[in-house]
Amino acid sequence: MAPMTSSARPLLNRRLAEFGTTIFAEMSALALSTGAINLGQGFPDTDGPEEIREAAVRALRDGRGNQYPPGPGVPELRTAVAAHQQRWYGLTYDPDTEVLVTAGATEAIAATLLALVEPGDEVIALEPYYDSYAACIAMAGGRRVPVTLRPHGGPDAVFRLDLDELRDAVTDRTRLLLINTPHNPTGTVLTRDELQAIADLAVERDLLVVTDEVYEHLVFDGEHLPLASFPGMRERTVTLSSGGKSFSFTGWKVGWVTGAPALVNAVRSAKQFLTYVSSGPFQYAVAEALALPDSYYEALRAELRAKRDLLASGLARAGFSVFRPAGTYFVTTDIRPLGESDGFAFCRALPKRAGVVAIPNAVFYDHREAGAPFVRFAFCKRTEVLEEAVQRLTAPAD
Helix, strand or coil: CCCCCCCCCCCCCHHHCCCCCCHHHHHHHHHHHHCCEECCCCCCCCCCCHHHHHHHHHHHHCCCCCCCCCCCCCHHHHHHHHHHHHHHHCCCCCCCCCEEEECHHHHHHHHHHHHHCCCCCEEEEEECCCHHHHHHHHHCCCEEEEEECEEECHHHCEEECCHHHHHHHCCCCEEEEEEECCCCCCCCCCCHHHHHHHHHHHHHCCCEEEEECCCCCCECCCCCCCHHHCCCCHHHEEEEEECHHHHCCHHHCCEEEECCHHHHHHHHHHHCCCCCCCCHHHHHHHHHHCCCCHHHHHHHHHHHHHHHHHHHHHHHHCCCEEECCCECCEEEEECHHHCCCCHHHHHHHHHHHHCEECEEHHHHCCCHHHHCCEEEEECCCCHHHHHHHHHHHHCCCC
16 A cells, blocks of 8 residues: 655655665666676675684674674774774874764764754765765755865876865855765875865864765875864864775774764764664674784785776776776776766666676766766776776777
8 A cells, every 4th residue: 555645745855855766776786687797886895804704703602792782882992993093193082982883984974964963054075975975964954065076187187176165165154074085986085285274274164074084094195194183173073984995894884983072972962863883793893903904904005006007097998088096996987088978878878888887976966067977986896807897898899
């Protein structure tokens, strides 16, 4: 029986009316139906370190985390997160009051925005952006204000932030800046000068800042610098990260929030009514993963850098204009050299045309026309899979 509802009132909350089935579901279904190689959704096709997987098994067998873990997260993981921030960035956080464990970074984003944004507040985000940003801002009743990263630099172009545009976007209604670096989907890593300018603006206009740093260990050119490490920023910055990208266990959904006690407490107030708690045994395993030696992180970067170069070179040979990413595990391309201009149509045709799945970047834009000619490929796949994808893309057309 169909649900009873007034014809004058749609079932879906108007704040979410613009959000339907994600492009990832559509493209993954196309990959299955056509047998195409799926370079769309960003998850590895191999597991992370065996010793970390065994740590999860050990926690299960030992009965650790099989029942509800503590609301803020298990002490071992909160301590490990604090130690990680100190080890890599010199940032000191109290594991008891300044660290909160979440169901991946996606829940961290939702809980943070629900906690800090009032209806009508403006939230500035770097466009193109991870699609959950728009949905979470909408659920909080905020108004998203995109500041668009655009290609600069001629043949070796990269996407860059226009600091003047960012400054001009701030109004008296701006509540916070939502910053993502390393940036998905463009692969941009914000520079020290860019981050300093963002910090100066936040201090000057008394803004909160939320930084999504899930790709913090996947930097190939430049360096990752947390905004919280800049003068005046620790007390106004909520930093989000997770174990999925750094350790290749995306299904475990273990994320975290770090920040000043008042900010973390606010986020916890919202988070406790979302999942309450999650990922019990996996929290213990991720705590061990965060203590892996520097050599692990170096090897991860080297492996992904080689895969980046393999796919980027292959895409260039296939005729795409390629924006070689400084970080993340995505390559953005421009399809106009191929005589195409509509990323949606291109990506929907590509599985049958070449046996490869990609994602149209326009889904990450409010200004769809700005993202129309750009298409994203993921390179967090086995080398032989990437080689086969390149072979398919560069094969002569029938």
